[in-house]
Amino acid sequence: MPRHGTARDRAAGFGPLAGIGDEAAPGTDGQLAALRHLGWHAIELRTVDGTALADLSPAAFGALTRRLEDAGVTVIAVASRIGNWSRPVTGDLAVDLAELDVLAERCAALGCRLVRIMSYPNDGLTETEWADRVLARTAVLADRAERAGLVLVHENCAGWAGDRADRALRLLRGVGNPALRLLFDTGNGVPYGYRAPDMLQDLAPYVAHVHIKDAVRTPDGTTAYTLPGEGGAEVAACLRILAAHGYTGALSLEPHLAVRPHDGLVRAGEDAGDLFVRAGQALTRLLRTVEAAPAHPDGTA
Numbered sequence: 153m154p155r156h157g158t159a160r161d162r163a164a165g166f167g168p169l170a171g172i173g174d175e176a177a178p179g180t181d182g183q184l185a186a187l188r189h190l191g192w193h194a195i196e197l198r199t200v201d202g203t204a205l206a207d208l209s210p211a212a213f214g215a216l217t218r219r220l221e222d223a224g225v226t227v228i229a230v231a232s233r234i235g236n237w238s239r240p241v242t243g244d245l246a247v248d249l250a251e252l253d254v255l256a257e258r259c260a261a262l263g264c265r266l267v268r269i270m271s272y273p274n275d276g277l278t279e280t281e282w283a284d285r286v287l288a289r290t291a292v293l294a295d296r297a298e299r300a301g302l303v304l305v306h307e308n309c310a311g312w313a314g315d316r317a318d319r320a321l322r323l324l325r326g327v328g329n330p331a332l333r334l335l336f337d338t339g340n341g342v343p344y345g346y347r348a349p350d351m352l353q354d355l356a357p358y359v360a361h362v363h364i365k366d367a368v369r370t371p372d373g374t375t376a377y378t379l380p381g382e383g384g385a386e387v388a389a390c391l392r393i394l395a396a397h398g399y400t401g402a403l404s405l406e407p408h409l410a411v412r413p414h415d416g417l418v419r420a421g422e423d424a425g426d427l428f429v430r431a432g433q434a435l436t437r438l439l440r441t442v443e444a445a446p447a448h449p450d451g452t453a
Contacts, residue, residue, distance in 0.1 A: 161192040165395055165443075169435065170194035170228050171405035172363075176428035178202055180219050186425045190432040193224055196404045197262075198231040205230055206254040217261055228402040229266035229305070229335075229361055230255055234293065237310040241272035241285045245292065252293060256300035266361050267297065268335055269304045271311030271323060283319075286312040287326040298331035305335035305361045308344075308351065315344040317354040324358055334358045337406065338390045339365030342383065343375040349389040356397040363406045364435055377408040379434035381441075391442045403439075407431035 161169045173183030173195045180200055187195060197205050200216055208216065220227065232255055233239060234248040255267055271290065274282045290306075297304045306313060306323060313319040320334060336359045341348035352359075366383035367375050380387050391403075409431060410424035 161190075161194065165400060166391075166439075167400055167402040168192070168194040168226070168228060169405070169432070170196055170402050171428065171432065172196045172198050172231060174199045175406055175408070175411045176425045180216055182425055184219065184223050184225060186428045186432075187225060188223075189425075189429045190436075192432070194226045194228045194402060195220070196229045196231060196268075196402075196406075197227055204233060205258060206232065206251045213258060213261075220262070227259075227262040227264040229268060229404060230259060230262075230264060231268040234267070234304075235270040235272045235286075235289070235311055237270070237273060239272065240275035241277065241282055241289070241312070242275040243272075245289055248289070248293060249296060252296055252300075252302075256297075256302055259300075259302060265301065265303050266305050266335075267302050268307055268361070269293065270307055270309050271313040271319075273310050274312070282312055283322075287323065290323060290332065291327045291329070294327050294329040294332040298329055302331060303360060304332050306332065307335040307363070308337055308340050308355075315340075315346060317351045320355055321358075333360035335361040335363065336390070336394075337363035337365060338380075338387045339363075339367045339377070339383070339385045339406075339408070342367035342369060342385050347386065349386050349393060352390050352393050356393055356399065359394065359397075359399055359401075361401055362394065362399070362403050364403050365406050365408050367408070379409075379431050380405075380407070381434055381438040388438055388442055391439070392445065395442065403435070405432055405435060 169192050176186035177183050178201050232251055234251055271286050294304055308314055313323045334355055336352055336355060338348050364380055366380045366385045366387050367377045368383045370376050409427040
């Protein structure tokens with residue numbers, strides 16, 4: 153698949169600007185239209201018309217690859233369901249291995265190596281049992297990924313290692329496989345109750361992929377998502393930390409303004425694409441401020 157890069161879709165020394173397409177629209181046409189509006193040429197795939205990438209029929213997947221090729225759009229990562237909020241640690245590992253096997257074939261066709269995973273919500277186990285199972289499962293998955301030429305990127309989201317830097321580092325050390333690295337989402341600290349820059353300080357050297365979102369805590373304790381730079385996630389500080397540590401990978405927009413699968417929120421109307429584009433434009437503006445300011449390891453300008 154061709155690779156593109158222009159001044160509009162790269163900034164501040166990072167790799168391509170991209171986005172999880174189904175946050176803009178359910179179908180491929182709408183997802184690509186949002187990218188065109190932003191002048192971006194990279195996408196992260198999760199679902200197409202409500203179907204996960206691994207569950208697409210061969211015909212549907214073939215149509216998808218042709219559309220991406222014709223549009224000159226590169227796939228920089230795929231967001232799998234492996235270990236996510238819907239798959240507790242007591243579930244059948246064979247389900248995740250089967251998904252990974254399908255994604256290995258599809259990533260090869262797409263020219264993509266990064267597969268997003270999480271580290272399994274608990275399901276009544278003790279802390280020790282939970283940790284042991286997560287480490288064992290992730291080691292098996294990483295071994296399978298390494299043999300397929302993939303890199304699993306663990307997100308600071310659902311699961312044992314999702315909201316603690318020490319556990320994420322323990323996961324990396326315990327698995328000890330270069331096919332396991334980290335995905336850092338700038339906005340997840342708000343719902344999970346930690347400062348993203350604090351966590352990122354410890355994790356930045358191991359980050360291989362980045363999601364961009366922003367959010368605030370509301371008075372009733374829930375989370376409201378905002379345009380990048382307008383919430384309390386300190387996205388600019390995170391970007392400066394990443395730059396200071398030499399991160400040159402993609403920045404993938406996941407604004408959660410119209411689509412939040414874990415909350416059951418999927419607004420397929422025209423406003424989803426509009427909100428996605430507005431979030432992308434806000435990210436571009438924010439990157440200009442990061443580019444203009446000196447980068448310090450602690451994220452301060």
